[in-house]
Amino acid sequence: MDLFNLPRRDWITFGLFALVVVTMPIWLTPLGASYPGLLQKFAIFAIFAIGFNILFGLTGYLSFGHAAFLGVGSYTAVWSFKLLTMDALPAIMFAVIVSGLFALVIGYLSLRRTGIYFSILTLAFAQMCYNLAYSVLTPITNGETSLQLTLQDPRVIDSALAARPEGLPSASIFGHVFDGFEGFYFCAALLLIAFFIALKIFSSPFGMMLRAIKSNQTRMNYTGFDTKPYALTAFVISGMYAGLAGALLAVTDPLAGAERMQWTASGEVVLMTILGGVGTLIGPVIGAWLIKYFENIFSAFNEQVLTRFFSFLPPEITEPVVTISSKFVGEGWHLTLGLIFVLVVVFLPGGIMEGVRRIGALFRRTTPPSAPAARPAAPTIQPAE
Amino acid sequence: MSAVTMDAKSVSAPFSAAASIERTVPLEAPFFAVKDVHAYYGESYIVQGVSFDIRHGEILALLGRNGAGKTSTLRAIARLDNPSLHKGEIWLDGQPLHKMKSFEAARAGVQLVPEDRRIIQGLTVEENLTLAQVAPGRGWELDRIYAHFPRLAERRRQEGVTLSGGEQQMLSIARALARDLKLLLLDEPYEGLAPVIVQEIEKILTEIKTLGITTIIVEQNAVAALQLADRAVILDTGEVAFTGTAQDVLDNPDLRQEYLAI
Amino acid sequence: MLNVIIGRLAPSRGAVVFDGKVLTGKKPHQINQMGVVRVFQTPEIFPELSVLQNVMAPAFAKRDGAFRINIWRSLESERGIEEEANHILQDVGLYERRSHHAGALSRGDKRRMELAMCLIQHPRLLLLDEPTAGMSRHDTNTTIELLKKIKARGMTKVIIEHDMHVVFSLADKISVLAGGRIIAEGLPRRVRRSEKVQEAYLGGAHRLEEATH
Amino acid sequence: MDAILAQLLNGLDKGGAYALIALGLTLVFGTLGVVNFAHGALFMLGAFCAVTFRQLITLETVTVDPTQLSAWGAPLEIRTPLAQTWFGDFGAVLVEYSVPFSILFAIPVMLVIGIAMERGIIKHFYKRPHAEQILVTFGLAIVLQEIVKAVFGPNPISQPMPTALRGAADIGVWIGLAPGAVSYPLWRLVYFLFSAGIIAAVFAFLRFTTFGMVVRAGMADRETVGLLGINIGRRFTIMFGLAAVVAGLAGVMYTPLVPPNYHMGMDFLVLSFVVVVVGGMGSLPGAVAAGFLLGILQSFASMNEIKQLIPGIDQIIIYLTAVVILLVRPRGLLGRRGMMES
């Protein structure tokens, strides 16, 4: 069957990735990140970054407005909750479709330009969405207050099927409400599906076309390809990934705020992708995890935590160490993030995945006989090395 | 490297260590030397171990088919960023060019007149010439240039890029003369010019020859180049295929047929 | 001239007609889909892809048309196209290097690969812009042999070439252009004799004679 | 009519700020080919030069008197200003005119910061892809603003303008309208004149000096300028420093209008990139024209009459203009072909 037809190597990648994702609640415990809220974020932003990488990593088009699709997905999902049902599946479906349509329109217009002009066009569209969501579209978006569930929501399907429950309902799937870790596993399942589709795209002729567009778009035209629909398809697919991520944000926490669409949010996914490694399969996921980890864990450190952490030091050293390190955590976590970016970009232009590859190469050099030969057909496909 | 016929001088090492430090070199000794130069455009291996040398005041024609690496060799000598020099030495009058950046090479006396002339947009004819005299090492004064190139004098206030092709070529050569130069590199000086203009440029180049400026000329029109040149080097896919006098090439139909297709 | 045919430049007047259809005004990919394929003077390739992928891509254009979302089949299960590509790579002598990065090839190899990229499309009209520039003598001869072989398969070709040796060993009909005009046209031996051609194109052969005397 | 005139003034004022920042950004892009996401941070650093200068000249000796308690229960502090003690009346003038004086302080500081930034980090990124330039300068911007936050705290620090320049000027009277018809804050007029002056100075510098000629030549064809023996890299480094000074001065003069805080640069960054692209990447006149154009458009779009006609237009006008211009004119208003298109 074509659908599950993947090279063995990609299956291994997928298997390992699935194992890592499924066991996240375990191996993240010592890192203090094993609680549902953050785990869900890990899964959701990994989807977002994987989708973004399909556009940026494969075609080379740098979109600076991808958060708009995330926001559209969230709003659509919350509206599905409010109007129809608390079931997550229709919400996700609608979100993916609507954000796909948005991506189609914005992509169609933006892809008329290339390079930084494309980036600025996407940025401008996203900023327009953001500003309108904040002001004029308040009836749809509830402005700065964010779109939330209310007790007065019609929820026509739910009301027709069962008596209205007291209080605010939670998102569910076939009547089953997630608690924290179930919510994570639901997101993780979707992450695996999303990852699988990305794997398929990366190893398909379609993926090769996208890479060829990145490599030499003019040549693609003279080779007989109409590159516009290819780029547009990639744009729409990645917009749908963003919509899925947005929907999942709403499923795990039924609220949609305009700031999800702000350019800083779009910038964040760019950073995630580049930090992890553009054009690699795993890189964006790692980038997403790293940034979300920093944002949630580092920002929560304060001087008490640091004092406890450095308590093994002699007291006269502890204080200066705590003072200095406190500049890098808590409120100062952005400083750490900025420094990491600068260091990664200066020393590891290919992102973290390049670092992994370099280490891998070192390791291989020490054990030459087992060095695996490069895959003959596709040296540029670098999944999960 | 099948058809390499090196002359005796170029085989022997052109510089001893002592000579390389010496600033003034006797006329007979090689004034300029390229030793085993390898250069890359990105990942493409373009110049694959080229060596030759020139005596002071000599004109060398660098010939070869399209894509043989002639322009790349000139650019490598002028120390431009592309192609990047991976190996080899370039010596001009005792100065190690291979250790320099392009602006340092230019100060050391190398002047490249590029294939596409590279008149700078937005600058007048006069500004294009003044630009050459900003860095230390002035050559001809503007008056002398204008005396030699009256057409440029007429158009000194005009924007350089609006000149005709031949005038641009003159400006490009004049710009090189405005610097204190020891080695002139001419890349396709006749390319794309009408025959009348070609004659005019030829006249200028002949004049330059009489001034005794050491020159390397790359030209598609091999015959024209060989008429001007004292000696010739033929490149084939980035390697030296022949070194000899210009007359050797003209007298050897097989050589011409094989490497120059004339 | 080739740029006009393949749609890179638009002619101010006149039209390009191929097989009864007007090419002018068509987009480059449409022209390619009609079977007009070009080898560029400076190699136009996909430097980030492997040699094999470079050659496979045009085969997809031939098979699937200008646009098709082909996600569900893996690249490695496209056996037919891979074999065809391998075959052509053997023809041009790049089979051993099929998994190399195309960007790392030498200029001559890039040109041969580009030739392979065009041949895999079985074009009805093949435009060659100095196909042997940058190749060594030996490679040039190999390429001529290859082109002769293709000629035997009955493919129309237009060659732009400075190297008259190549031209005369391949062409059935020659047009000589100078300054944007056709100055001579016809069978090779007649063109060879034309004085205008000698003057404008062959590097002033009469001057050569003067100089050698 | 009066309202339109007032709004036009406001647009010119805003446009001046946009143009000034976009000018510096274009200068860096045109010379070094670097997309500098840290340019907003330079603007912010300029503003904090003014803050630092004022804090230095308003330094006070603080002595704590533990015997007396303030109204909120802390020991009473006795403060003596240093500037007045040392310089007397001049100290008072210095404090009064701290913002204009800090220009003198900001020029060398920004020059050094700019040159250090270029030599330290940006020079390694000339040949790297634009995406990496964006990332490294973005990271740099974060680092710079976080350092400022660590030193000056997260809150805006208001900078008083000189008393003489407070309040509004009755412009209407100058052009023969009724008194009070069109009045505009004096400092905003000063800001507009200042930005126009700086823009003119930058253009004059590039037009009429040899250094400027070399830089223009380098922007057009860096390689050839190198072939003529000019160390263009060093001159571009100085240009980076100058761009930093231009951004910094824009920041200094902006402080009395909006109290500076550590993230003010980021707020301006996106806007200034839109301005640069609308003007055409690498085109200095384009950047200036686009700056004024967008400033005026934004100002007019904020008028009630227009907002009632098209709700929300004031929020999106800049981006809408950018989209329209880029779709109609692919390279912006005055952009060059092929610049940044891949």
Next chain:
Amino acid sequence: MTLITKGLSRRSVIKTGLAGIIATGVAPTIFTRGAYAQEFCNAPTGDTVTIGFNMPLTGAYADEGADEDRAYQLAVEHLNGGGDGGMIPTFSSKTLKGNGILGKKVVGVTGDDQTKADAARDSARRMIERDGAVMITGGSSSSVAIAVQGLCQEKGIIFMAALTHSNDTTGKDKRRYGFRHFFNAYQSGIALGPVLGEAYGKDRVAYHLTADYTWGWTQEESIKNATEALGWKTLAPVRTPVGAGDFSQYLTPVLNSGADVLILNHYGFDMVNSLTQAVQFGMRDKQANGKNFEIVVPLVSDLMAKGAGSAMQGIYGTSNWDWQLTDEASKAFTKSFGAKFGQPPSQAAHTSYVQTLLYADACERAGTFYPPEVIKALEGYEFDGLGNGPTLYRAEDHQCFKDVLVVQGKEKPANPFDLLQTVATASRESVTYDPAIFGGELGPDTAVAC
């Protein structure tokens, strides 16, 4: 499809009329108090109890956030028996003994809400899910308060809102698990109206510049109603984006609009900027309609007044509390805060501190951390001695009712913190309104396991 609350579904006895609306579906099952000790989210098990402090450490309201942080440190210290006890001795309820809450030592965890609804919910979730916070408090923007309040309702965690002034927080978006001590825009309008009428007369034309979101709209509405009742006319309001920085393009049209009063419905740094810029436009020296042009800022805080500097002098507004109040409780709090941090507390610090104490007290009185019981203890609670005089936590909407201060920017400050003077006090009775006017439903108090 039915809602299944994991763990247990249990409601307390219905007390209020409003709650009747919700009484559908599940029948109440009543257990004895001791039985449900472990059956709600984050029930404290060891000898400590964790409280989540969620405030803006970065962003536009960082100033307020920093002061809230100080207040929380102080509250934790006092609850655990440290320091001078602050307002604990003056508090009318005497349950707090300085031994933590119910004998468990209080531990605080902090999070940065970035003044963004999304980030605030993230941060609150982290404190609930990872750190085991049994109560969340903080926030200094109404949108954040409403967002976090919604989350807390879902998670069954009590949310003691700090600085939030929108009518919606205890109006249409009110929640059973959310409580607000701070006053609201409606009360500001009632308190401010008479003072404005007296100072500026009955014949005025007002121009509103309004922050374009829930709080701005409710405040604009409230002030419009209050001033129009005086006889003032209102021009079409102008909405400005939050965090605009430069408001000049919105201020320019004011001058030629025919208005003679400018009402700034802005908060935080937006207010600081719009006010100083309005003054730069010469609005305070201007004459319009034969009267002096005036500016009103309905909600002011001492921190904003500090930011605006001299621009604030003489301008009217309302405040929840001021450190210069002379009652025993205010003096005790100011002294305690001033001694520890070297500066007087802001109203943000005050409300944060009070909310923490009120929660602790409610737990003590309920004898448990079980949220439905704590909610019951807070609903309809009447107390005094926390700085605002006698105060009621109204059961219907979880809004506190107390006197509202009308303040004016001081012309000649005696010290850097002497910025506002109280010019009038609106009595608790006068600012009490019918909870029905804002609608909304509190929802159930069902405990939720996590």
